């Protein structure tokens with residue numbers, strides 16, 4: 355499921371984001387306290403926090419900054435976990451995520467990151483009347499761990515969204531949206547300014563134990579150089595831990611679509627407060643406006659062959675039915691990225707070999723978790739204190755039957771659609 359090399363040119367954000375900081379591929383041998391593999395949100399937020407603590411850190415990115423999920427996502431800043439409530443997460447993680455959107459926007463302000471960030475709130479509306487009590491219960495559960503969310507009744511939800519299709523919502527004013535590639539590039543720029551080294555076009559080909567003083571640590575190999583590091587943080591999303599072991603997350607292709615810039619009259623009728631939203635469907639409906647007045651939405655495809663032409667028609671119909679003020683919807687940009695699903699919808703931190711830590715933060719909602727895990731991971735990697743982490747470090751838990759598991763979300767899509775329609779009819 356490799357994405358074509360030229361695929362990144364399709365991504366809307368590659369045209370809107372502020373340019374990346376200049377970096378060079380790694381050439382020759384280097385040494386550091388912590389080597390970070392992966393120049394996405396997780397690797398860069400950790401590298402920034404490590405450098406700010408005074409640690410010597412080197413980031414090795416196979417392609418370019420944000421070329422993975424971080425520069426391709428929808429940019430919704432969501433202070434919540436996907437599909438599960440805070441009671442299903444370790445308490446320290448739930449508390450970090452509940453206040454995590456505030457942390458994202460504070461970080462953006464602190465480093466003056468130009469990424470069209472708007473803290474206009476996140477809505478999680480019930481698409482079926484029967485689901486409204488469940489959403490109201492989620493509001494109470496997230497409030498209990500420190501979230502700023504409130505319950506909106508059906509009338510208030512419909513007025514905010516410009517749609518009669520919803521039956522109440524969780525509204526969290528700390529959420530919002532941003533240009534995700536601009537945010538990721540901004541974190542790279544901040545990490546460089548804090549003293550980290552960042553090397554693009556430097557894929558890690560493998561690692562050998564030893565290299566740090568006293569024979570501890572790791573030596574990582576890239577095509578034109580090597581890095582000796584006391585500890586390794588692997589932040590490569592769905593790639594297997596240790597870069598060669600069995601996969602612990604299921605890679606999932608997710609599509610994103612953007613309309614042309616729409617007239618101000620339409621923007622005043624749909625999500626007039628410029629909120630981001632994602633609803634209660636199994637086959638999620640989510641959208642947000644961009645700074646240029648485009649509506650960005652996303653979805654999954656049952657079959658990837660031909661999906662770039664088929665999916666836009668299906669998602670256009672869904673938006674038209676939900677938001678009549680949009681009129682006939684067409685898309686100008688369609689692209690896709692690879693999310694990573696863990697079995698329990700929680701981020702996971704594993705230690706495939708001593709001193710090599712692998713983290714998956716994604717599950718389709720990674721901007722907040724990746725940002726807030728960064729400083730916690732940095733504290734742990736700098737001191738070795740596991741109490742700094744909001745999650746336990748586990749042995750890698752390989753996905754059973756990975757070939758089947760990676761097809762399962764697509765195969766279950768029609769069932770999810772049917773359940774969504776049935777719930778809405780009740």
Ligand SMILES: Cc1cc2nc3c(=O)[nH]c(=O)nc-3n(C[C@H](O)[C@H](O)[C@H](O)COP(=O)(O)OP(=O)(O)OC[C@H]3O[C@@H](n4cnc5c(N)ncnc54)[C@H](O)[C@@H]3O)c2cc1C
Pocket residue numbers: 391392393394395396397414415416417418419420421422423424425426427428429430431432556557558559589590591592593597608609610652690691692693714715716717718719720721722724
């Ligand atoms: C289409 C889509 C839409 C999404 N929408 C949202 C959203 O609206 N809101 C939200 O919060 N989350 C969203 N997400 C999830 C979010 O994008 C991810 O959780 C987050 O970006 C993960 O960051 P990461 O740093 O862990 O991984 P990535 O950004 O994928 O970074 C991993 C990096 O590792 C590099 N790499 C891999 N192997 C090697 C190697 N051997 N050597 C060196 N480098 C290597 C890759 O090139 C890549 O740049 C979405 C995801 C997708 C795919």
